[in-house]
Amino acid sequence: MKQWPGLLSIPGRWLAPLLLAVFAFVAITVGFALQWRDADHRVTELETRRLLERLGVEQSRLSAQSGLANALLVRRLVGGLGVYSGMLNAYLVDDAGLVVASLVRSDIGRTLGDVLNRHPELAGLRELDALIKDGSSVQVVRPPGAPHLFGHASIDTGGHLLTVADLSLPLAQRQAGLRDQVMREALLLMLLVALLAVLAHVIWFRRAERLARTLATMGEGQLQVRAGLHGFDELALIGAQADRMAERLQAGQAQLRHINALVDRSPVVVIEWRTEAGRPMKHLSRSVSQWGYQPDELLMMDLRYHDLVHPEDLPRITAESARYQERGTDEYRQEYRLRRADGQWAWVDDRTSLTRDAHGRVSSISGVLLDITALKDAQTTLERTNAELERRVAVRTAQLSAANEELEAFSYTVSHDLKAPLRGIDGYSQLLQEAYADRLDDEGREFIGRIRRGVQQMGALISDLLDYSRMERRTMESQQVDLLPLIELVIEGHGADIRAAGTQLKLQVEPMVLQLDREGLAVVLRNLVGNAVKFSQGRPAPVVEIGSRREAGKCILWVRDNGVGFDMKYHDRIFGIFQRLQRAEDYAGTGVGLALVAKAVQRMGGRVRAESQPGEGATFFLEFPE
Numbered sequence: 001m002k003q004w005p006g007l008l009s010i011p012g013r014w015l016a017p018l019l020l021a022v023f024a025f026v027a028i029t030v031g032f033a034l035q036w037r038d039a040d041h042r043v044t045e046l047e048t049r050r051l052l053e054r055l056g057v058e059q060s061r062l063s064a065q066s067g068l069a070n071a072l073l074v075r076r077l078v079g080g081l082g083v084y085s086g087m088l089n090a091y092l093v094d095d096a097g098l099v100v101a102s103l104v105r106s107d108i109g110r111t112l113g114d115v116l117n118r119h120p121e122l123a124g125l126r127e128l129d130a131l132i133k134d135g136s137s138v139q140v141v142r143p144p145g146a147p148h149l150f151g152h153a154s155i156d157t158g159g160h161l162l163t164v165a166d167l168s169l170p171l172a173q174r175q176a177g178l179r180d181q182v183m184r185e186a187l188l189l190m191l192l193v194a195l196l197a198v199l200a201h202v203i204w205f206r207r208a209e210r211l212a213r214t215l216a217t218m219g220e221g222q223l224q225v226r227a228g229l230h231g232f233d234e235l236a237l238i239g240a241q242a243d244r245m246a247e248r249l250q251a252g253q254a255q256l257r258h259i260n261a262l263v264d265r266s267p268v269v270v271i272e273w274r275t276e277a278g279r280p281m282k283h284l285s286r287s288v289s290q291w292g293y294q295p296d297e298l299l300m301m302d303l304r305y306h307d308l309v310h311p312e313d314l315p316r317i318t319a320e321s322a323r324y325q326e327r328g329t330d331e332y333r334q335e336y337r338l339r340r341a342d343g344q345w346a347w348v349d350d351r352t353s354l355t356r357d358a359h360g361r362v363s364s365i366s367g368v369l370l371d372i373t374a375l376k377d378a379q380t381t382l383e384r385t386n387a388e389l390e391r392r393v394a395v396r397t398a399q400l401s402a403a404n405e406e407l408e409a410f411s412y413t414v415s416h417d418l419k420a421p422l423r424g425i426d427g428y429s430q431l432l433q434e435a436y437a438d439r440l441d442d443e444g445r446e447f448i449g450r451i452r453r454g455v456q457q458m459g460a461l462i463s464d465l466l467d468y469s470r471m472e473r474r475t476m477e478s479q480q481v482d483l484l485p486l487i488e489l490v491i492e493g494h495g496a497d498i499r500a501a502g503t504q505l506k507l508q509v510e511p512m513v514l515q516l517d518r519e520g521l522a523v524v525l526r527n528l529v530g531n532a533v534k535f536s537q538g539r540p541a542p543v544v545e546i547g548s549r550r551e552a553g554k555c556i557l558w559v560r561d562n563g564v565g566f567d568m569k570y571h572d573r574i575f576g577i578f579q580r581l582q583r584a585e586d587y588a589g590t591g592v593g594l595a596l597v598a599k600a601v602q603r604m605g606g607r608v609r610a611e612s613q614p615g616e617g618a619t620f621f622l623e624f625p626e
Contacts, residue, residue, distance in 0.1 A: 020193045028189060032182045039174045043167060047086070047149055048140045051165055054084055055138050055153040062092070063156040075101040075108075078161070086169055088148065089122070091115065091162040092155075100159065112162075121148070122164055142167075207235050215242060223250040269348075269369040271305075275362050278304030290371065292341025310337035310345055321352070325362050330354040335372070347376040426455040476517040476603050483512050483557070487546055490525040494533055498544075501537035508547035514555055514624060520600040524608075527593040528559040528620050535563035536617065555624045562617035571610060 061077055074092060078101035081090040092101035097111050107115045116122055140151045151163035207229055214227040223246045229239030267290060272283040281303075284295035306314060313336035324332045331353050337345040352367040429451045437445055487509060491498070498505060514521070529544065536542035545560040566574065575598040601608045601622060612618035 020196060021190070024186075024189045024193050028182060028186045031185070032178070035178055035182070036175065039178050040171060043171045043174050044142055044149070047165060047167055047170055048142070051140050051149055051151045051163065052138060054081070055140070055151050055161065055163065058161055059138060059153040059155065062153075062159075062161060071100065077101075079103060081163065084165070086166045088164045088166050089119075090164070092159055093162060094159045122150075147171075207239075211235055211239050211242070214239070218242070218246050218249075223253065267371055269371075271367050271369060273305060273365040273367070275365060278306045279365070281305050291338070291346055308339045310339070313337055317350075324352075325354060330356065338369075346371050347373045422455050426452060429455065476520060478515055479518055481514045481516050481518045481521060483514060483548060484509050486518070486522060487525060490522060490529055491546075493526060494529055497530070497533050501533055501542055503533055503536065503542040503544050506543065506545040506547075508545065510548050510550065512548060512550065512555060516604050516606075516624060517600075520604050524597045524600050524622065525559075527597050531593060532559050532561035532563065532618075536561040537563075539563060550626065553626055555626055557622040557624075558619055560617065560619040565612040565614050565616050565618050567614055568612060574610070575608070 058077065058081065062074065078090050078092050081087050082103050087103070089103050089107075090101075091099050091107065091112065093112050094100050097113070099107050099110050099112060099115060102108050102115075138151075138153045140149055142149050147167050149163075149165040149167060151161075151165065153161040153163075155161060211227050211229060214225055217225045226243045226246065227239035228243070229236045267287065268285075269288050269290075270283070270285040271281060271288075273279040274282050281299055284293075284298055286295055288295055288298070306318070309317065317334050317336050320332070320334060324330075331351070334350045334352065336348065336350065338348050340346050349370040349372045350367050351370075352365060354362050355364040355366075357363045429448055433445070433448045433452070437448075440448070487507070491505065497503075529546070532544040533542075536544060539562055541562075543562050546558070547560075548555065548557045550556070575594050597620075598608055604624065606622055606624040608620065608622055610618055610620045
């Protein structure tokens with residue numbers, strides 16, 4: 001549109017009516033030119049038709065005369081053509097070429113050629129010679145550009161009637177009517193153009209001007225204004241879209257203001273740097289005031305960001321930043337110290353983002369800074385605390401090592417020094433029972449039996465305590481344990497008790513290999529199977545079931561009996577050391593077995609639990625990860 005700068009400078013409310021007027025003028029001019037050109041053709045056709053009709057009538061009238069003998073009557077008939085509108089002249093020519101009758105008396109008696117020489121404007125009659133020679137009856141011609149019609153009619157009794165009709169008057173009348181018609185049409189069209197201009201101004205341009213003012217106001221940042229155009233035309237659609245756009249922008253601005261307010265109130269500092277040496281600052285959020293600075297002061301000062309970085313950290317972060325800008329990535333994280341306004345140093349966590357242009361060059365650098373001074377202080381304190389804890393752990397480990405050595409010595413003492421007197425008591429009481437039983441009365445023999453049973457109970461208790469102590473201190477060796485052979489070995493160890501009690505044994509063991517301490521699992525199974533046989537032996541048909549299965553990533557083993565059972569309210573108690581739910585007189589034991597089971601399972605990373613009801617037996621479950 002550069003070739004039409006003048007048109008583009010005219011407001012639309014004036015340009016549209018002007019274009020309509022120009023269009024109307026061009027349309028009228030083109031129509032007038034076409035009709036003007038058509039007027040000549042129409043007048044020629046009309047006058048030709050009229051002249052042909054007239055010539056036909058005169059031909060008949062003249063042919064009715066017996067030749068041209070009656071000259072007076074013939075001249076009257078020819079002279080009567082003078083009243084014909086537009087008739088300039090008429091000639092009745094005999095076969096010899098003499099003018100017999102004419103509207104001009106002076107032409108009578110002359111030859112036609114002589115007459116035509118005297119009247120050059122009648123030269124068109126010469127074109128009728130061909131028609132006369134061809135014997136055409138009635139004919140009318142108009143030479144190109146001539147203002148006359150030339151007519152010819154053959155007379156049956158001999159001769160020819162030649163006429164000359166002037167087209168100037170009918171053509172002038174036709175053109176005058178055409179001018180009047182064009183003026184009326186032009187006036188009507190201009191009225192229509194004016195009406196369309198008014199309607200366009202009311203319906204379109206006034207609303208367009210309102211839309212333009214609204215968009216200009218929105219462009220100035222006043223997004224609360226609305227076009228408020230109603231309807232279904234293009235302006236209404238554009239206005240509705242503009243209103244929706246303003247609403248979205250207004251909501252976006254409100255959200256941005258809210259986010260900016262949150263950023264300003266938060267400990268996060270938003271910063272943008274220029275891509276120049278030393279990173280001059282381009283933008284700072286107001287939250288930088290937490291370090292004693294004001295954004296405008298820092299931005300107006302001749303100060304580079306690197307001037308605020310601790311000298312010990314500057315080479316590192318400069319090298320890292322250069323590497324990231326050269327090779328990527330476009331988002332990276334750095335920690336360094338930044339000088340506060342009071343001269344103190346603040347640790348910051350800098351998360352930087354790079355923006356690159358189409359050629360891969362860095363075009364902008366922005367970052368989010370978070371003060372992590374408190375975190376660094378806490379880390380320093382934690383490191384000191386960890387060092388102190390490590391020192392204490394080392395001291396405590398040494399103390400525990402010494403305690404373990406003492407415990408080993410105690411275990412040796414229990415194993416040898418305490419068991420030695422028990423063996424003596426047991427040996428002498430056995431000799432006394434065997435050698436002097438006949439010298440003692442029943443009460444004495446009862447006393448000796450109680451001594452021997454107490455010694456045996458004490459020995460079993462010392463052995464169980466030693467086993468529990470070793471389980472706490474021994475190193476658990478993880479190895480692959482084939483479950484079924486181990487269970488068969490445990491059953492073989494209790495074979496005598498199983499046969500003596502008449503216990504029915506059921507195995508539901510899935511083949512599986514566990515990664516556990518073999519000796520620890522053996523201790524657990526020996527205690528559980530032994531308890532199952534012991535507490536079910538009083539039943540008419542004692543049954544012990546041993547099984548295993550895999551379930552939800554776990555290996556589950558169980559030992560079930562139909563013995564005396566227990567109340568579930570004592571579930572946690574039975575796994576404590578020296579805890580018994582049955583009298584020692586009814587069921588022998590030290591109260592250490594289930595505590596040993598719990599300790600061994602715990603050290604192997606498993607879990608033990610039980611399900612029971614009094615008088616309905618008990619089931620002990622072992623769960624180990626696969």
